[in-house]
Amino acid sequence: MASSALKSNFYKWHRVLGLISLVPVIFWTLSGLSHPFMSNWFRPSIAQEVFKPLAQSKMKPALSIQQVLDSNHVTAIRNFNLLNFKKGTFYQVLGADSTYKYYSATNATLLPHGDTDYAEYLARYFTQDGTSALKSITLQTGFDGQYQPINHLLPVWKVSFNRADGMDIYIETGQSRMGTFNNNTRKAFLWLFEQFHIWQFLADIGGDTFRNVVLVVIMTMMLFALISGLTVYGLMWKKFKAIKQNRKAKCTEDKRFVHRFHRQIGLIVSFVMLTFVISGLFHLAVKLHNDEPAKADYGQVIKRSDLTISNLALPVTDSLIRKIGVVSFNGNTFYQVTDDKKQITYINTKTGKEQTNADEDYARFLSTYYHPRLEVNKFYGRVKVDQIRQFDNEYGFINKRLPVERVGYPNGDNWYIETTTSKLATKVAAIDRAEGLSFIFLHKYFGMSWAGKNIRDLVSMLAALGVLVVSLFGFASFIKNK
Structure with missing residues (x-):
């Protein structure tokens, strides 16, 4: 009697937990099935992905940064760079107010709307589109559904062209690089994934912490639904076997084939579902663990008086210089020079000596x-x-x-x-390292990368489809029992 009651309780809880998990499973599996289309098969292409700046020797600046600042009565800056685009060679100056201004390296005059002009220039460079009309250009200081946190770079200019494909390019002008690009198809997939996989609508209601807590609760119920289902099968497999044998012996119709398919396919995909749930739970738990306010970016302000040595008289060959800036730390100010090999040299702005x-x-x-x-x-x-x-x-x-x-x-x-x-790209602690490995191998199937991205995506889609089928068969068996 005790054994029968135990089996009944496990079966009852399995049904309850399974029903609660049904809608989330449908959301997650369908959006998971869409991910390879968004990230691989239907991902838009772009003509250029990396911008290659000219060497300083080809830009041929006539004025130093000191002459430009003095001509415009600028007494303090955060950083600067020398760049060239179709309107000429300019000093891109990040002012103390954290906005970019562009001054001619020939006559020190201010270029009106310089940052938006440069953003448009870069967007056209990446797309190799010099003819489409500009639809809009807006400064984006936060992430949203089309420019998600996975892109990391902020602030960026969102440059939208009046094209049939609705192409948007996100440009970080300070580093002359692209954050991401989306066409209409990718925007639709992004919305689907954002709402049905990461449940952004919950974050819109109560914030990220609220969303993550709700998802942890739901995924915990999914885990117990899986465990209880396996337990039910383990406790009752002899009964299932006897029913099957009796049916065959009497040649009677299998009226519970839906239940049988639910059990059989459930056993096959149980390991897959376990990897999805465990890695998802671990991912959410680490997010909650790391849920602390980010520290503000390091905000240096450098006085014009600290820039004694001309930026045009540095002990680095002009033909090798690809980027130049200025940094201040430990009581000293340095020119920060990046060469064509991406090696970074620091030269004291007062003494002109290189710092090892x-x-x-x-x-x-x-x-x-x-x-x-x-x-x-x-x-x-x-x-x-x-x-x-x-x-x-x-x-x-x-x-x-x-x-x-x-x-x-x-x-x-x-x-x-x-x-x-001067930014923190990311930080990785022991728990982050473990979570990252579990997520890419148990959730995104990077263990199949040896077979190629297409095969890996197909395997992950079959796994998600298996979980969806088991859940639907489980719901159908519940309906048949009513």
Whole structure:
């Protein structure tokens, strides 16, 4: 009697939990099925993905940054760069008010609407579209459904062309790079994935923490639905076997084929469902664990009086210079020069001398600044700093920024710093590393990458389809029992 009651209770709870999980499963599997179309098969193409700036020797600036600032009575800046586009060669100056202004490197005059002009120029460069009319150009300072947090870069200009495909290009003018690009098809897939997979509508109602807590609760119920289903089968498999044998012996019609298919397919996809649920739960748990306000970006302000040495008289060959800026840390100000090999050199703006290992020193300084529990002038143990020039499993393509300096702490934490923008690209603790690996292998099936992206996507789609079919058969069996 006790055994029978136990079986009945497990079966009852399995049905209840399964019914509660049905709609979320449908949402997640259908949106999961759409992901390969969005990210692979129907992903729009673009003519150019990387902008290659001219060497300083080809830009031929007539004036130094000091002459330009003095002519325009600018006494302090955050950063500057020298760039060339169809309207000429300009100093792109990030002012103390954090807005970009463009001054001619020939006569120091201000270019009206310089940042929007440069954003349009870059958008046309990436698309190789010089004829379509400009529909709109707006500054975007936050993420939304079409420009999601996975793109990382902010602020960006959203440049929209009046084209049949509705192409939008997101441009970070300060680094002359593209955040992402979307056509009408991709926008539709993004909306579908945002609403039905990550449930943005919950975040719109109560914020990210509210959404993540709700999803954790639902996925926990899914996990117990899976466990209870396997338990029911384990407790009752002899009964199921006997029913099957009796039916065959009497040659009677199988009226419970829906229940049988639910059990059989459920056993086949149970491991797949377990990997989806466990990796999803782990992903959400880590998000909740890391749910703390981000520290404001390092905001240096550099006085004009600190720029003693001309930027046109540096001990670096002009033909090698691809980008130049200025940074201030540890009581000194430096020209930050990036060459054609993406090597970064630091030259003191007052003495003109090169500072050795300065990019590593600046990365340590910024890592300490962004760390919420460290003090800038306190020693916490020796850290290891090395430059990362390509993406890998820990620092993946979604982080966008390269090259970066990886600052490794004795406890195993890695902080990735893009020194040319003074920004934290990402931070990876032990739990983040474990979650990242579980997500890419158990949720996104990167273990199938050896077979190619198309095969990997097909396998993940079949897995999601299997979970959907099991859930629908389970619902059908519930209806038949009514």
